[in-house]
Amino acid sequence: MATDLTTPASAPAGVAPIQRRTLRLLFSTQIIGGIGVTIGIAVGGLLAAEIAGTAVSGLVLSAAVVGAALLAVPVTRIVTGHGRRSGLAFAYGVGAVGGALVVLAAATRSVPLLFAGMLLFGGGSAANLQARYAAVDLAAPDRRARQLSLIVWATTVGAVAAPNFAALAGRAGGGWGLPPLSGPFVFSTAAFLLAAGVLLLRLRPDPLLTARRLAATRASGAAHPAPSIAAADPAAPAASPVGAAVPVPAEPVAAPAPPARRGAGLRAAWPVVRAQPAARLGIAAVAVGHLVMVAVMAMTPVHLRDHYAVEDVLPVVGLVLSLHIAGMYALAPVVGWLADRFGRRPVILGGIGTLLAACAVAGTAGHHTPRLTVGLVLLGLGWSATMVAGSTLLSESVPDAIRPNAQGLSDLLMGLAGAVAGAASGFVMELAGYPVLTLLAAVAVTPLLALALRPVRLGAPDEEDRASCG
Incomplete structure (x- = not known):
């Protein structure tokens, strides 16, 4: 049975609220x-085609993918040193700056500014x-995947709701004297700022810093009184969601990882991931699943275009995607x-089997x-399985101090894999076909x-071998 490196066998009752x-x-x-x-x-894509031309519109969209991948580096450093709250708010803040630059690029029809904004x-x-x-960070071992997947699922709500705001945002942008296609980016900028503000004000106590404090307390074997959230973090709510003070170990003002690891950033994660078979599998599942999904999905509209008239292809593409x-x-x-x-x-x-089935079905359709x-649809399901299970396995297979670094490394590799897949798929499509x-x-x-x-050697941290996971 593998040892769980990140979560205690028993946690204070106040962690659940x-x-x-x-x-x-x-x-x-x-x-x-x-x-x-x-x-x-x-x-x-439409805005890029209008400003820069159709030939480079795909590169403009790729800039956003590359930007997300590269931002994993500074975000990981911030999360490692200051917790999830600061890291997430920083990322949303950068996104808001990018949205504002895209609006400015649309108003001035500046291609370099458009690339910088999308990055x-x-x-x-x-x-x-x-x-x-x-x-x-604070999930019970037998509920980690479900709670991670719940946050992944929330993206569905945003993705479904977003198109309903696009036309409204476009009309609003026109009313403000902006190019209509820049209106949605005004809306995006406001959304990112709102998300950053909510996280800065309300994500207290920080889940990662709280988890570190719990781990440090268990490691030292100290048995000291556990103050309430209000004592741990003056900006946190004075009461729990159920109306009572929540007893948890105090969230430290600064709870960085060990200095050497903090300074090393993502470099510190690679030796740890390489030494853990389960961590290697988790990070590979996320990256490869994303690579396959992006490669096939990106060229599906082009493949459909070859079989439909111009006036008929857009509704079909919309339904399929x-x-x-x-x-x-x-x-x-x-x-x-x-x-x-x-x-x-x-x-x-x-998930691997589903991805293989997806390639077989789509490729022979x-x-x-x-x-x-x-x-x-099978392609999406395969991606979901590798993303959720791989992310969970990675998170629980590395020590607490290095976990944010490993997660940042995973997102960096996933983003770069998607960018390479998107760029290479066009050449393959042109030379050899779908x-x-x-x-x-x-x-x-x-x-x-x-x-x-x-096979995983005995003692290797492989969470699915634990009895608690069935």
């Missing part, structure tokens, strides 16, 4: 941030990705429950749109399958 409050805050800000990201991305706009995506990790997004997010709580009930590794293996739609693209995507899953099937 803090976790419920944290989940509610993360859920609400995830919806707000999801609206901000989706409404901007929805019109970003920083990726901060919104970075915050949405990092939020899922904050959900597991909407169902794909539903596959990614709508069943995330079910995936989380399965990961808690049956283990992280079985769900990752299920030809012009049969219903079959292609099934392939894209069926070959799906075949290569399936081949890319093979190393992950080998890693997931590799």
